[in-house]
Amino acid sequence: MSSNEKECRELILRTHFENPELSHRDIGKMLGIVQSTVSRVLKRYFENLTIDRKVKNGKNGCSVSEKDHKRVVKQFRRDPRGSVRDVANKLNLSSSFVQRTKQRGGLCTYKVQKAPNRDERQNMVGKTRARKLYTEMLTKPHCLVIDDETYVKADFRQLPGLLFFSAEDKFSVPEEIRKQKLSKFAKKYMVWQAICSCEKRSAPFVMTGTVNGQVYLKECLQKLLLPLLKQHEGPTIFWPDLTSCHYSKDVLEWYEANGVTFVPKEMNPPNAPELCPIEKYWAIMKQALRKNPKVVKSEADFKRKWISVQKKLQPDVVQNLMDGVKRKVRAYGLGLEV
Known part of the structure; x- marks a missing residue:
């Protein structure tokens, strides 16, 4: 305890005994001390017969x-x-x-990053392919186009993410607000879309079920990807993932017939989602969809809501997501942390 603090407490106690008729507020005003300090000092004295505070050492x-x-x-x-x-x-x-x-001690808190569970063989193959991909294709001034599919629940309220509510009492609000009810086998829609490093996007393709080679070729590539590629005046590189239907015989023939420059299978790193920014695009879209409490009834209804949310995104969102792709591929190929 410093001498000044002790003198202040002694002064409060002496003033109280000299002027017992004064309230704690009056003593505080007289001495220029806040009322709570006066009350605390006097309370401690009458309870413990001391004005000294207990030493708190942990x-x-x-x-x-x-x-x-x-x-x-x-x-x-x-x-x-x-x-x-x-x-x-x-x-x-x-x-x-x-x-x-x-x-x-200079210890900071960091968020644990999620990483794919690659075995040693996949890691070696991925690094080799990433080096070839970067040196042979990504060093050229091309627009990079990436496509992917994701599944979205028809009830947007069941999409992943934290929900909060405010109330004076937790149980004063209805149960549908307090609890997020999840269906074990909720209805889902599959969404396919392609995004480009120049912030262009294809129209989405929506369906229930899974995509096979013919659906991918006719609905995704022919009707949606090709018009997106034709919007570019300069050269483009199309980077599909390693799903088998993306490299089927019919699809490879379509690439060649339409003059599409694509990443060949021997340059496509396996199990490397950290190199693909479209995963973050899906997360942004799903986060925006969660704000819509309605349940979609059909593919057409789902597509309307998806396009509506897509239009509200800032135009540079896709471009910002795609900016670091070449750098990440190069770092992964060199064995550096992405």
């Missing part, structure tokens, strides 16, 4: 020293995924002390 009254700082840092280094609360309980320290020590 959780359960244990002493805090430089040794405790080292223990905290050592524990985080031993188990980087441990929370502040877990470390505090394990070392018998307060959470606030652990948090301050964590900051003092």
Whole structure:
């Protein structure tokens, strides 16, 4: 306790006994001290017959020293995924002390990144293909076009993501607001779409079920991808994923007949979704769809809502997502972290 603090408390106590008729507020005004401090000092005196505060040296009254700082840092280094609360309980320290020590030791909190579960063979093949893809195709000034499919639940409220509500009492709101009910076998629609590094997008193709080679060729490539490629004045490179129907005999013949420059299978890295920004595009679209509480009734209804949400996105969203593709492919091919 500093001498100034002790003198202030003694002054409050002396003033009270000299002027017992004064309220706590009046004493505070007279001494220029806030009323809560006056009340706290007098309460402590009449309860404990002392004006000294109890010394707080961490959780359960244990002493805090430089040794405790080292223990905290050592524990985080031993188990980087441990929370502040877990470390505090394990070392018998307060959470606030652990948090301050964590900051003092230069320890920052980072989000764990999800990564594909590739085996060693896939990793070696992927790096080799990525190097060939970058050096032989992506160094050229071409627009890069990527396509993919995703499944979206007909009830947009069941799409992944956190939901919140505000209320004075948790149980004062209806159950349909408090709880998110999920169907085990919810109806889904399959969406195919292609996006380009110059922020162009194809129209979406929507259906129930899965895509086979003929549907992909006639509905996706012929009706939707080809018009997108023809919108470009300069050269383009089409990068499909490794789904078998994307490299079927009929599809390869279609590429050649329509003059489509595409990434060949021997240059396409396997199991490398981190190189494909369209996965983030799907997440952005689904997050926007969750704001619509209605359940779509048909493919046409779903397509209308998808296009409506797509139009509301900022025009540079796709371009920003595609900006880092070439850099990521190069880094992956060199064995660097993407």
